[in-house]
Amino acid sequence: EAGVAQSPRYKIIEKRQSVAFWCNPISGHATLYWYQQILGQGPKLLIQFQNNGVVDDSQLPKDRFSAERLKGVDSTLKIQPAKLEDSAVYLCASSLSGGYYGYTFGSGTRLTVV
Amino acid sequence: AQSVTQLDSQVPVFEEAPVELRCNYSSSVSVYLFWYVQYPNQGLQLLLKYLSGSTLVKGINGFEAEFNKSQTSFHLRKPSVHISDTAEYFCAVSDNGNTPLVFGKGTRLSVIA
Numbered sequence: 001e002a003g004v005a006q007s008p009r010y011k012i013i014e015k016r017q018s019v020a021f022w023c024n025p026i027s028g029h030a031t032l033y034w035y036q037q038i039l040g041q042g043p044k045l046l047i048q049f050q051n052n053g054v055v056d057d058s059q060l061p062k063d064r065f066s067a068e069r070l071k072g073v074d075s076t077l078k079i080q081p082a083k084l085e086d087s088a089v090y091l092c093a094s095s096l097s098g099g100y101y102g103y104t105f106g107s108g109t110r111l112t113v114v
Numbered sequence: 115a116q117s118v119t120q121l122d123s124q125v126p127v128f129e130e131a132p133v134e135l136r137c138n139y140s141s142s143v144s145v146y147l148f149w150y151v152q153y154p155n156q157g158l159q160l161l162l163k164y165l166s167g168s169t170l171v172k173g174i175n176g177f178e179a180e181f182n183k184s185q186t187s188f189h190l191r192k193p194s195v196h197i198s199d200t201a202e203y204f205c206a207v208s209d210n211g212n213t214p215l216v217f218g219k220g221t222r223l224s225v226i227a
Contacts, residue, residue, distance in 0.1 A: 043217045045215070099146050099212070102160045106157050107155070
């Protein structure tokens with residue numbers, strides 16, 4: 001089966017600019033996650049979707065981050081305006097339903113804010 | 115709330131030697147436990163998982179882990195490592211699969227020829 005697709009792979013922007021990341025999960029996976037992985041740390045959950053509804057966005061900095069999952073398939077994560085501390089790898093993952101089957105991760109988008 | 119502690123940030127080991135990567139978790143309910151591996155510039159790949167049943171879990175690439183409820187641990191082991199095992203390893207926990215995975219900070223395994 002095809003894996004989780006993410007784009008772009010790399011992005012460099014200046015602080016205060018905006019940026020968007022795209023994720024296409026595995027076909028049929030109802031649950032989609034966005035994680036932020038800062039260099040030297042483990043991934044941290046930003047938001048979880050079940051189909052096209054938000055299940056958990058408690059750790060999403062909503063003053064600058066937004067995410068949507070239209071039609072319960074593709075998802076977009078946006079940052080506006082970006083700060084230096086947003087430099088990280090943004091990982092998208094999907095699962096059939098919750099954690100029982102484990103998650104399949106995409107290769108991530110490496111964001112550098114200068 | 116769940117949390118995961120990976121006790122070693124870096125583990126150097128010689129090729130063909132055994133290795134153990136340590137993981138402790140905290141949770142107030144029954145847990146699902148996972149180990150993921152991350153190669154440079156790649157996403158996370160599932161090595162193995164514990165959901166229930168036998169406490170010794172076997173995964174891909176010759177890795178295994180043992181769930182110890184009394185010690186709240188889920189240590190990862192391999193009897194003989196290869197150069198290709200050099201990567202970052204992450205332990206993660208979920209409350210019965212009902213909550214998103216919470217990851218530890220990772221352990222960088224470096225295999226020395």
